[in-house]
Amino acid sequence: MSRLSFQSLILTLQKFWADRGCMLETPMDLEVGAGTMHPSTFLRVLGPEPWKAGYVQPSRRPADGRYGDNPFRLGKHYQFQVILKPSPLDVQELYLDSLRAIGLDLTRHDIRFEEDNWESPTLGAWGVGWQILLDGMEITQFTYFQQAGGIDLSPISAEITYGLERLTMFLSRQSSVYDIEWGGGFGYGPVRQQDEREFSKYYFEVADIGLHWKLLDAYEGEARRCLDEKLVLPAYEWTLKCSHMFNTLDARGAVSVTERVAVIKRVRDLAVRCAAQYLESREALGFPLLQQVSNV
Amino acid sequence: MSEYFFELLTEEIPASMLDAALASIHTSLEKTILEMGASTPAAGIKVTATPRRILFFLSNLPEKQADHVDTVKGPPKKAAYDADGKPTKALEGFLKKNNASIDDVLTDGDYIQVKRNVTGRAAKEILAERVPQIIEGLRWPKMMRWGAGEYSYIRPIHSVISVFDSAHLPIRIFGVESGTKTVGHRTLAPDWINVTSYGEYQTKLELARVVIDVVRRRHVMAERALVLAKQVQGTPSDDATIWAQWQYLTEYPGLVRAEFRDDYLALPEEVLVTVMRVHQKQLPIRDANGRLSNSFIAVLDNEADPDGNAAYGNSFVTNARFADAKFFYDVDRKTPLAERIDQLSHLQFHEKLGNYADKTRRIETIARAICADLGTYDADAVTAAHLCKSDLVTEMVKEFTELQGKVGGIYAREEKLSDGVWQAIYDHYLPVNLDDALPRALSGAVVSLADKIDTLVGFFRIGAKPTGSKDPFALRRAAQGVVQILLNRDKREVKIGIERLIDLGMLAHDQPANGALKADLLAFFAERVRTLLETSAYNFAYDEVAATMEGGWASSLTDLVNRTDAIKVMRDQPNFLKILDSAKRIANITAGHDSTTVDRSKLEHDSERRLNELADTVGEQISELIAARHYLDALRSFAALAPELESFFDDVMVNVEDEAVRRNRMSLLRKVGNSVSSIADVTKIVVDRREYRE
Numbered sequence: 001m002s003r004l005s006f007q008s009l010i011l012t013l014q015k016f017w018a019d020r021g022c023m024l025e026t027p028m029d030l031e032v033g034a035g036t037m038h039p040s041t042f043l044r045v046l047g048p049e050p051w052k053a054g055y056v057q058p059s060r061r062p063a064d065g066r067y068g069d070n071p072f073r074l075g076k077h078y079q080f081q082v083i084l085k086p087s088p089l090d091v092q093e094l095y096l097d098s099l100r101a102i103g104l105d106l107t108r109h110d111i112r113f114e115e116d117n118w119e120s121p122t123l124g125a126w127g128v129g130w131q132i133l134l135d136g137m138e139i140t141q142f143t144y145f146q147q148a149g150g151i152d153l154s155p156i157s158a159e160i161t162y163g164l165e166r167l168t169m170f171l172s173r174q175s176s177v178y179d180i181e182w183g184g185g186f187g188y189g190p191v192r193q194q195d196e197r198e199f200s201k202y203y204f205e206v207a208d209i210g211l212h213w214k215l216l217d218a219y220e221g222e223a224r225r226c227l228d229e230k231l232v233l234p235a236y237e238w239t240l241k242c243s244h245m246f247n248t249l250d251a252r253g254a255v256s257v258t259e260r261v262a263v264i265k266r267v268r269d270l271a272v273r274c275a276a277q278y279l280e281s282r283e284a285l286g287f288p289l290l291q292q293v294s295n296v
Numbered sequence: 297m298s299e300y301f302f303e304l305l306t307e308e309i310p311a312s313m314l315d316a317a318l319a320s321i322h323t324s325l326e327k328t329i330l331e332m333g334a335s336t337p338a339a340g341i342k343v344t345a346t347p348r349r350i351l352f353f354l355s356n357l358p359e360k361q362a363d364h365v366d367t368v369k370g371p372p373k374k375a376a377y378d379a380d381g382k383p384t385k386a387l388e389g390f391l392k393k394n395n396a397s398i399d400d401v402l403t404d405g406d407y408i409q410v411k412r413n414v415t416g417r418a419a420k421e422i423l424a425e426r427v428p429q430i431i432e433g434l435r436w437p438k439m440m441r442w443g444a445g446e447y448s449y450i451r452p453i454h455s456v457i458s459v460f461d462s463a464h465l466p467i468r469i470f471g472v473e474s475g476t477k478t479v480g481h482r483t484l485a486p487d488w489i490n491v492t493s494y495g496e497y498q499t500k501l502e503l504a505r506v507v508i509d510v511v512r513r514r515h516v517m518a519e520r521a522l523v524l525a526k527q528v529q530g531t532p533s534d535d536a537t538i539w540a541q542w543q544y545l546t547e548y549p550g551l552v553r554a555e556f557r558d559d560y561l562a563l564p565e566e567v568l569v570t571v572m573r574v575h576q577k578q579l580p581i582r583d584a585n586g587r588l589s590n591s592f593i594a595v596l597d598n599e600a601d602p603d604g605n606a607a608y609g610n611s612f613v614t615n616a617r618f619a620d621a622k623f624f625y626d627v628d629r630k631t632p633l634a635e636r637i638d639q640l641s642h643l644q645f646h647e648k649l650g651n652y653a654d655k656t657r658r659i660e661t662i663a664r665a666i667c668a669d670l671g672t673y674d675a676d677a678v679t680a681a682h683l684c685k686s687d688l689v690t691e692m693v694k695e696f697t698e699l700q701g702k703v704g705g706i707y708a709r710e711e712k713l714s715d716g717v718w719q720a721i722y723d724h725y726l727p728v729n730l731d732d733a734l735p736r737a738l739s740g741a742v743v744s745l746a747d748k749i750d751t752l753v754g755f756f757r758i759g760a761k762p763t764g765s766k767d768p769f770a771l772r773r774a775a776q777g778v779v780q781i782l783l784n785r786d787k788r789e790v791k792i793g794i795e796r797l798i799d800l801g802m803l804a805h806d807q808p809a810n811g812a813l814k815a816d817l818l819a820f821f822a823e824r825v826r827t828l829l830e831t832s833a834y835n836f837a838y839d840e841v842a843a844t845m846e847g848g849w850a851s852s853l854t855d856l857v858n859r860t861d862a863i864k865v866m867r868d869q870p871n872f873l874k875i876l877d878s879a880k881r882i883a884n885i886t887a888g889h890d891s892t893t894v895d896r897s898k899l900e901h902d903s904e905r906r907l908n909e910l911a912d913t914v915g916e917q918i919s920e921l922i923a924a925r926h927y928l929d930a931l932r933s934f935a936a937l938a939p940e941l942e943s944f945f946d947d948v949m950v951n952v953e954d955e956a957v958r959r960n961r962m963s964l965l966r967k968v969g970n971s972v973s974s975i976a977d978v979t980k981i982v983v984d985r986r987e988y989r990e
Binding site for chain 2: 066069070071072073086087088089092093096106107108109110111112113114115117127128130134135136137138144146153154155156158169170173175256
């Protein structure tokens with residue numbers, strides 16, 4: 001196996017899924033905790049319109065920050081997200097082919113699909129699926145979406161989320177994420193470690209708690225105003241902002257248990273309204289994606 | 297004789313669900329085979345599974361049901377004939393449908409019935425109907441939809457094999473038409489395979505790297521585990537939970553040994569073991585002295601690990617987990633447990649029952665009160681009660697919630713708190729399950745009781761008691777734990793009754809006089825006591841427990857056990873019938889009469905005077921025996937009263953006209969009967985009199 005870089009992995013996955021009819025989407029340009037929160041997943045899985053997309057998503061999880069010290073955990077990591085709607089019956093085979101495309105000889109590695117269901121209380125969403133283990137290590141989360149924004153889905157989407165740093169580390173036999181190569185001879189450590197240090201300190205020690213509570217209130221208000229104006233896409237962006245405020249406050253240790261339940265409910269209420277309104281808006285447009293440009 | 301073979305190929309089914317599914321399929325197949333007319337169902341059924349296949353093979357099947365006569369039930373007779381006795385439309389319709397005439401109607405019963413000759417159905421016809429019902433009707437704990445979303449099942453279905461006597465028997469499962477094809481191992485032999493018999497299926501699948509039999513997969517792995525552990529002079533931990541999972545995680549079973557960095561051995565063993573077992577499904581290896589080594593065993597869906605990839609990957613991920621655990625461990629130890637109590641006020645226990653700081657205060661109050669009751673001031677218990685919940689705000693417990701209590705105990709040990717204190721913290725969730733160890737010392741038992749009774753009184757107070765199968769706060773488990781501790785046969789040192797414990801809990805919740813709450817809790821506990829004594833190692837019969845609980849249970853469970861032991865011994869002895877008959881006669885004749893005061897002057901017969909004297913002397917003797925807890929001797933003394941009681945009943949009429957005399961005689965009998973009522977209400981014992989014949 002040739003030495004693999006972070007970016008060569010991304011390029012391979014992008015090419016692989018583009019060749020199989022996926023639209024290459026770009027990352028959500030806001031702070032999100034996972035590729036699932038990108039409108040390309042959370043909103044597109046709703047309703048009857050087909051959808052096939054793949055994209056890299058930087059995912060911020062303030063509480064996971066480790067000041068750049070832990071060789072495995074990051075406050076911001078990168079996911080490659082594939083969403084296939086409806087889920088094809090050969091989706092597991094497609095996934096295994098993507099691993100072969102990366103250069104893995106699967107007859108010489110151990111691949112297992114172990115039950116792991118997914119639930120997001122803030123998005124009112126859940127799904128059923130597996131964590132996919134490569135030689136005992138989780139490299140991918142695979143989910144058949146059952147519900148989003150409290151709405152039962154039909155058709156069902158399959159979501160495949162690759163953990164890019166882990167996969168690169170493992171394939172290039174590095175024992176620290178900071179030792180992998182990003183690309184062009186640039187190392188992940190020199191590129192990102194300062195970011196991890198500063199944001200860990202910020203989220204855990206410095207973030208202004210009062211300001212974040214105020215911002216949460218303000219963003220929530222704006223999301224509601226957008227919903228009242230029937231502007232679902234801006235409303236959803238403000239909802240994502242609320243979610244990030246909550247994650248920051250949580251990492252800062254500023255959310256008590258009681259408050260926690262209440263804030264999650266506030267965000268979920270927005271997500272649920274967004275989901276319902278998105279469906280209405282698509283229906284009003286006659287579900288435009290039902291007519292694709294051409295069948296790949 | 298015929299054979300049938302079935303395979304359902306799906307995507308990977310959760311390992312934890314397969315055993316129950318197979319058992320359910322087995323039961324349904326037994327019914328189906330009996331329906332076909334086989335005399336015994338069990339011999340010819342083999343059901344097994346891999347992560348992505350459910351398969352069964354039926355042999356020795358009859359080719360068809362025998363022709364037989366069937367009884368068909370129609371409308372009720374009342375609706376079958378009109379006022380003049382003529383057949384109604386309902387009856388005529390029924391007869392027409394069954395091709396019968398009015399003369400065929402059977403005379404018995406309230407409903408119209410006719411006999412019908414039925415031609416036996418072919419076995420394959422029955423199978424084609426039943427197999428889809430059995431498979432589609434399986435109730436999985438968590439279902440999903442896929443693709444267009446029209447079906448709901450455990451995982452998407454890919455193909456179905458259905459073969460009856462070497463020929464395809466077409467069926468359809470959730471829209472998937474059956475055939476005779478399947479695939480081999482997902483990565484090692486993924487090509488399609490055609491089969492026309494179970495024998496051929498076994499051979500071809502074996503070549504295609506699939507061991508279909510779950511028992512064989514488990515065997516292969518068990519042997520391999522021993523070999524791998526031996527290579528590092530160790531033995532694999534004995535762990536049924538891991539084996540139950542591993543057997544359904546692979547089609548081609550293999551294991552690999554891997555290592556983690558040995559400096560992680562400095563982390564608490566409980567943390568290492570939990571990460572490996574629960575989070576990584578790995579089996580720790582211990583050395584000859586039982587010490588944890590830095591080697592462990594992981595499962596692999598391949599017979600070998602030719603390039604060492606799986607060994608590398610498992611080491612990698614386990615080291616990553618331990619790196620995180622070490623981070624938590626280092627951070628946690630910067631703040632002593634005692635300094636964490638304030639943080640507990642931010643951690644909610646239940647919205648109506650306050651936070652964990654509130655709970656901690658109540659646990660302390662109750663623990664002190666229990667100590668006072670036991671007549672010992674147990675400083676360790678009191679300190680442990682104060683600290684027992686403080687680990688809930690450690691990073692370690694936030695990450696590994698299953699280690700609550702243990703983490704607190706470990707940190708307390710590292711803070712050099714006394715053995716009594718750290719062990720009591722460590723043990724205070726025990727026992728959770730019936731076969732769990734109990735807290736190892738009195739202090740731990742006291743804290744555990746205080747914690748559990750606080751939880752029980754609290755949730756009952758806010759009306760959150762369990763209903764039916766719903767018990768979200770695990771209150772049955774909590775009550776069961778209390779009962780287990782109080783029953784502790786080895787160390788009968790926690791000498792407190794359940795009623796007293798409830799009182800102390802209610803006091804801590806400011807509910808000292810809430811009679812309804814207390815009655816609720818007593819009834820709830822009575823059920824747990826009954827269940828535990830009937831089902832656990834005590835092995836008491838339900839009637840023995842019912843009898844002795846009538847003699848009281850809430851003041852001492854160990855006393856209840858002593859009394860039940862006595863009843864259990866006594867009931868097998870020939871003179872038990874005497875006790876039982878005496879008690880029953882007394883109970884019948886004195887129903888509703890409570891007094892035991894006898895007026896000697898109103899005793900007329902010799903036999904009643906003799907009985908009264910005996911009742912006094914023997915009664916005194918029995919009281920002394922009962923006070924000394926010599927219940928068996930007390931019951932024997934009571935049995936000695938039987939002859940005198942018999943003469944009494946022969947000579948004396950109780951139900952006489954003179955009310956004063958009648959009541960006096962009843963009081964006498966009550967006095968006799970009551971002498972053992974504090975041991976048990978023996979009339980509740982059910983006997984088969986034939987057993988006592990000599």
